[in-house]
Amino acid sequence: xxxxxxxxxxxxxxxxxxxxxxxxxxxxxxxxxxxxxxxxxxxxxxxxxxxxxxxxxxxxxxxxxxxxxxxxxxxxxxxxxxxxxxxxxxxxxxxxxxxxxxxxxxxxxxxxxxxxxxxxxxxxxxxxxxxxxxxxxxxxxxxxxxxxxxxxxxxxxxxxxxxxxxxxxxxxxxxxxxxxxxxxxxxxxxxxxxxxxxxxxxxxxxxxxxxxxxxxxxxxxxxxxxxxxxxxxxxxxxxxxxxxxxxxxxxxxxxxxxxxxxxxxxxxxxxxx
Amino acid sequence: xxxxxxxxxxxxxxxxxxxxxxxxxxxxxxxxxxxxxxxxxxxxxxxxxxxxxxxxxxxxxxxxxxxxxxxxxxxxxxxxxxxxxxxxxxxxxxxxxxxxxxxxxxxxxxxxxxxxxxxxxxxxxxxxxxxxxxxxxxxxxxxxxxxxxxxxxxxxxxxxxxxxxxxxxxxxxxxxxxxxxxxxxxxxxxxxxxxxxxxxxxxxxxxxxxxxxxxxxxxxxxxxxxxxxxxxxxxxxxxxxxxxxxxxx
Numbered sequence: 001x002x003x004x005x006x007x008x009x010x011x012x013x014x015x016x017x018x019x020x021x022x023x024x025x026x027x028x029x030x031x032x033x034x035x036x037x038x039x040x041x042x043x044x045x046x047x048x049x050x051x052x053x054x055x056x057x058x059x060x061x062x063x064x065x066x067x068x069x070x071x072x073x074x075x076x077x078x079x080x081x082x083x084x085x086x087x088x089x090x091x092x093x094x095x096x097x098x099x100x101x102x103x104x105x106x107x108x109x110x111x112x113x114x115x116x117x118x119x120x121x122x123x124x125x126x127x128x129x130x131x132x133x134x135x136x137x138x139x140x141x142x143x144x145x146x147x148x149x150x151x152x153x154x155x156x157x158x159x160x161x162x163x164x165x166x167x168x169x170x171x172x173x174x175x176x177x178x179x180x181x182x183x184x185x186x187x188x189x190x191x192x193x194x195x196x197x198x199x200x201x202x203x204x205x206x207x208x209x210x211x212x213x214x215x216x217x218x219x220x221x222x223x224x225x226x227x228x229x230x231x232x233x234x235x236x237x238x239x240x241x242x243x244x245x246x247x248x249x250x251x252x253x254x255x256x257x258x259x260x261x262x263x264x265x266x267x268x269x270x271x272x273x
Numbered sequence: 274x275x276x277x278x279x280x281x282x283x284x285x286x287x288x289x290x291x292x293x294x295x296x297x298x299x300x301x302x303x304x305x306x307x308x309x310x311x312x313x314x315x316x317x318x319x320x321x322x323x324x325x326x327x328x329x330x331x332x333x334x335x336x337x338x339x340x341x342x343x344x345x346x347x348x349x350x351x352x353x354x355x356x357x358x359x360x361x362x363x364x365x366x367x368x369x370x371x372x373x374x375x376x377x378x379x380x381x382x383x384x385x386x387x388x389x390x391x392x393x394x395x396x397x398x399x400x401x402x403x404x405x406x407x408x409x410x411x412x413x414x415x416x417x418x419x420x421x422x423x424x425x426x427x428x429x430x431x432x433x434x435x436x437x438x439x440x441x442x443x444x445x446x447x448x449x450x451x452x453x454x455x456x457x458x459x460x461x462x463x464x465x466x467x468x469x470x471x472x473x474x475x476x477x478x479x480x481x482x483x484x485x486x487x488x489x490x491x492x493x494x495x496x497x498x499x500x501x502x503x504x505x506x507x508x509x510x511x512x513x514x515x516x517x518x519x520x521x522x
Contacts, residue, residue, distance in 0.1 A: 019410075025293035027397075027417040028341045029390035036397040040413035043406045053404050060401035060409065064394075068341060071296040110340075111473075118337045119470040122300070124501065127334055129306045131497040133327035136320045140327065141310060144301035151297030181515045187474045188482050189508035194335075195486025196500035198467045201331045203460030230491040237461050241468035252344035252465075256377055259461050264454030272457045 007086050008045055010160065013079060016041045017159040020078050021152055024071035033068035041078050042085070049082075049089045059085060062095050069106035070113025075155035077105050079162025080170055087166075101167050108174060112183065117154075120190035122147055127197045204233040207273045274316070279360070280433035282315060283352045284426040290348040291383075291425055292418060305330035305351035305372075312351075316359040325355050328365045329372045332459065335466015337473065341387070346379020347372075352429050353436055360437040361444075370455040371440060373462065386417075386424050393417050482507070 020041035027036040042063050050056040069077065084098045125143045133140035162170055173179060208221040225232050244255060266272035290303020301307065309326015313319035333347030350372035358368035393412040400408030444452070471483060486504065489495045495503070 019413075021296050022294055023414045024296040025341070026421070027390050027393050027413045028293070029387050029394045031391055031394055033341055036394055036409070036413040039397065039401065040409050043409050047406060057402060057404040060404065060406075061398075064397060064401050114337050114339055115470070115473045115475075117297075119335065119473050122337075123334045123466065123470060126304055126306065126330060128497060128501060129304070130327040130330050130334070133306050133309070133323040133330075136324060138310070138319070138323065140306055140323055144304045144307050148295065148298045148301040152295075155296065178516065181512055184476070184479070184515065185508040185512035187476050187479055188511050189504045190470065190474055191476075191479050191482040192486040192504040192507060193500060194467050194470050195483040195488075196490050196495070196497055196504070197334065197486075198464065198483075199487045199490035200497060201334070202464045202467065204457075205460075231487060234464070235487070237464045238468050238471075241464050242472055245468060245472055253377060253380070255465065256345065256462070259465075260373070260455070260458045263458035263461060264451055267454035267457050268450040273453050 013163045032066045035064050035067045038067050039063040069110045072117045072151045072155045073113035075159035076162035079159040083163050083166040124193045202234045280430045283433045284430035287352040287429040288425040303348035305347050308351040312355045332462045335470045343380045343383040345376040349379030350376040357436050366456045369459040
């Protein structure tokens with residue numbers, strides 16, 4: 001199967017990726033999310049796959065159905081869909097198989113991509129940018145473009161990979177041991193960096209202190225907490241929020257408002273500041 | 274510098290930063306640290322701009338748009354707080370304080386955009402039925418971007434036209450404990466992003482690595498860049514070690 005003559009050149013597959021890269025989120029709506037963007041990415045190559053007008057229209061409509069995933073790793077699905085449409089044109093499979101594969105892959109891929117790309121990579125690169133920027137160093141400016149380039153290059157690679165391997169190999173690859181090890185290693189890096197960034201950039205401290213009557217010296221509560229375990233209040237904040245999200249649902253706005261309220265009340269009583 | 278020019282530039286930057294053209298491209302433009310530098314150039318102090326931008330960016334480091342939802346909008350926060358901070362010569366803490374409420378407001382602006390995109394989605398349906406490839410491109414990219422320009426530009430333009438004066442007045446009358454409270458919140462809010470990432474990685478057995486990073490900074494004062502270097506080494510060791518194990522088994 002892998003040695004079969006393929007219809008689309010690398011340049012044509014790259015064209016689909018380029019449109020996907022440019023448009024993945026521009027027409028994200030509440031009804032079908034990334035559907036029009038996916039359809040646009042497919043449009044030109046579908047014309048080549050289906051010279052017949054009726055088949056072409058049907059294919060366009062098929063890719064306007066509900067779809068949403070993470071775009072970088074998700075570029076693999078654009079490649080897979082192209083390969084599958086090619087098979088369909090030969091009469092080897094039906095349209096609902098293509099839709100089924102897309103819907104089946106989008107969830108797991110969104111999970112991997114959101115975590116690795118939008119969670120970790122973005123936080124790490126922009127975290128480094130902030131570190132340099134806070135020292136007043138323009139070196140900061142090299143990190144944000146690195147994020148865009150990472151997404152483009154990785155997306156182009158996965159899109160071509162998807163087209164080359166097709167619908168059977170990619171799900172296997174996603175479940176393979178190597179992929180698992182790669183994700184574990186990335187998670188280690190991610191957690192390590194989240195620890196480092198939290199320690200630097202989450203700030204919670206208490207101004208509470210008490211005066212020893214005999215000497216008149218003031219002892220700060222924060223200094224005492226730091227002596228036991230530095231960053232205790234920061235960890236409390238992070239894992240308090242973690243607990244909130246895992247037990248009380250993921251209502252972001254409610255959480256932000258709760259934090260605002262707690263902060264203002266704590267500031268009023270001089271507990272935090 | 275005229276307020277009109279500031280408002281126009283802010284509006285344009287907010288559009289560029291949130292146009293979502295290029296997966297990961299507009300996010301890099303719209304990162305508050307980038308915007309800070311650009312505003313800094315405009316106001317003649319790029320280094321101050323970088324510092325303001327970075328301080329605001331920290332609030333949004335870990336924000337992930339899960340399912341396309343924008344839980345808070347650092348770009349809007351930056352496009353309002355940074356120009357206001359330059360005009361009023363505010364310190365960094367106060368600028369971050371101003372950024373907080375606008376970050377929340379931004380998530381509503383994105384909801385308007387995603388609702389308006391329904392129009393182009395249904396137009397795309399018609400184009401598909403006609404086999405109109407060019408029409409699909411327009412519906413997927415061009416029309417939504419034109420509408421997004423209006424949705425993004427106008428509010429930021431209007432807020433910046435009056436922003437500095439209003440903020441000046443508010444800061445004068447706001448009780449001190451509220452300002453302190455907002456600044457306390459500014460210190461806690463970055464924790465949301467980190468908590469979300471820890472949660473989405475979802476590997477409780479790997480949490481010791483989080484604490485290693487945390488206490489490397491707290492006890493050993495290791496810098497963030499150094500942490501990245503060591504972190505990559507640890508991750509590489511993990512990868513090579515367990516891949517080898519796989520081969521043996």
